[in-house]
Amino acid sequence: MTYCVALKVNRGLVFMSDTRTNAGVDNISVMRKMHTWERPGERVIVLLAAGNLATTQAVISMLDERAKAPSERHSSLLDTPSMFQTARLVGETLREVIRDSGSDNGQESEAKFHASFILGGQIAGGETRLFLIYPEGNFIESSDDTPYFQIGEHKYGRPIIVRAYDPDLTFAEAAKLLMISFDSTVRANLSVGLPLDLQYYEVDSFHLPPSRRFTAEDPYYRRISQGWSDSLRAAFAKLPEPEL
Amino acid sequence: MTYCVALKVNRGLVFMSDTRTNAGVDNISVMRKMHTWERPGERVIVLLAAGNLATTQAVISMLDERAKAPSERHSSLLDTPSMFQTARLVGETLREVIRDSGSDNGQESEAKFHASFILGGQIAGGETRLFLIYPEGNFIESSDDTPYFQIGEHKYGRPIIVRAYDPDLTFAEAAKLLMISFDSTVRANLSVGLPLDLQYYEVDSFHLPPSRRFTAEDPYYRRISQGWSDSLRAAFAKLPEPEL
Known part of the structure; x- marks a missing residue:
């Protein structure tokens, strides 16, 4: 499995992905x-991949x-x-890879070589946009109501995103939110693991700052991981108990 | 889907289940x-069910x-x-129901009529015990390392249990913990819904206090639901941001 998230905030886009791949345990x-393409001043494209590793590597x-x-x-x-045509291109490439790697049975090979992507970026003349590309090669775009996408093992880390997401988040705040979401997932699911890759993109900058990698020994990651556990326990203790 | 949890604490057992069933949306x-059997002074048995409703109703x-x-x-x-023999009995009954409702293809009908159970209780002369019964009819027992079981839509509500569970929890604290875990799940997944049923059992009491039902309008539920969101946002705001 895998866990990848992208948030669209007013300032731009923030991406995070884990790096564990596994075939069995x-x-x-x-x-x-996390993969990026850039033509400085003209376009920036970020692609996050989840699913069958042979499929995602072939697409990339x-x-x-x-x-x-x-x-x-x-x-x-x-x-x-x-960006819309870029999403179509990624979807078509995904379909091509699944078709080529498959047996004659379309449905079966689709399930077996299953992969999905999050695509974000900006091309000069257009807006900053974020897409979720399904294993079938079709896709949806984020909106004000759904300003983030998750792929892979998304459930454990969703509650905090649902509650703390705000379009006004700074990049640092958004990175903190994603870090907490990943920490909840890593604690619960063996198939998601550190290091984590972080990338952000500022609207109309047409330039990607260097991506950042957080290992399990990273002092900031450890501080968030421990701090969040402590905060949860403190918050839990402070809420009233029911009368039984 | 469904969400059911049982915690084993030093004082006894605490059970919570949602009440939504759905065939499509x-x-x-x-x-x-949540189903209970009792012979006061001699035995108390609590069974939580998840999965195909026809199967679970037939077993019950x-x-x-x-x-x-x-x-x-x-x-x-x-x-x-x-209690061990009780778990075997439930497992055998589950196998019998799946066999009877199935087509000739064992595996296929197993997947289709899939159900699982959490069984807890105490029989005079024995300890208070908690079991998780799989769709295949076999089962595992809780331990000090794994003192709780979840069935159904368990991922969203797991992080808080992992972090806040403590064997010394009172029944009221355990009920609060389960309420938070259910609230996280209900917010994320349409197939889990209120009202929630709560039941606890005190070691060696051989008697079940009346179970309690929390509706969406229940003042305590609303207070926990709102209070937990506020606490999470406050805890999030207090943690430091990374330097980007």
């Missing part, structure tokens, strides 16, 4: 699930190769005219 | 998922009928010599 490794490699060597046959991530 | 109703009805009219062929919940 005794075959785990660290793998980056194909997008990457075609971006480096564009051809008539395949459009490139760096040439799409809009 | 436009066919929902309220159904009790068969256990109930056989408890009222015991026969040579079938043992009764009220005659089992120990």
Whole structure:
């Protein structure tokens, strides 16, 4: 499994992903699930991947190769005219990979090679946009009512996002929120693990600051992890008990 | 779906279950998922059910009928010599129901008529015990390391239990903890809904106090639901932000 989240706030986009991949519980490794493409001043594209690792790596490699060597046959991530067309391109590439890796049985191979993506970014002339791309290759866009997307093992870390998300969050506050959401997930589910990758993008900057990686030994991560446990226990103790 | 939890604390057992059943999203109703049997002074048995409603109702009805009219062929919940044998009886009844309702294909009908149970209670001469019964009819018992069980939609409400559970909790504190866990789940998942049923059992009392039902309008539930949101937001605001 995997856990990836992207939040859209007024200032821009904030992405976080874990790095654990596993085939069974005794075959785990660290793998980056956050991929970025940039043409400074013109476009910034961030892609988070969850699901079958062979599928997601193939999709990323194909997008990457075609971006480096564009051809008539395949459009490139760096040439799409809009974020909407970029989402279509990722969806089509995903469909192509699943079709190629599959047996004759469409449904079966779809389930087996299942993958999903979160795509965010901005292309000059357009808005900053955020998409969730389904295993079928179709996709939805975020809105004011649903300003964040999660893929992978999303349930444990959802309650805090639902309650603390605010469109006015700063990047640092949003990073803190994601850190807490990931900490809740990591404690409950073995298939999600540190290090965590963090990336943010500021609206109209058309430039990605360096991404940041938090290991389990990172002093800030440890402080949040311990601090959040303490806060929860303190909050729990302060609420009144029912009369039984 | 459904959400049910049972905690084993030093003082005894605490159970909570939601009451929403649904077949699709436009066919929902309220159904009790907590069932109790009692022979005052001798035994107390509590059963929480999740999964296919036809299966769980059939299991409960068969256990109930056989408890009222015991026969040579079938043992009764009220005659089992120990909680371990009670868990076996529930598991066997579950297997019987799934077998009877199934097609010829064992695996397929198992998945379709899938159900699981949490069983807790005490029989004179034995300890207070808590079991989780799987759809296959086999089961595990709680321990000091795993002193609680959840069935149904368990992920959203798990982080707070993991962090705040303590074997020294009073019944009222345990009820508060479960209420928070249910509130997190209800907010995130449509298939879990109020009212909530609460039952506790005090070690060696061999008697069940009346169970309590909390509706969405219950003043205590509203206070916990609002209070917990406020506490989480306050705790979130107090933690330090990372330097980006």
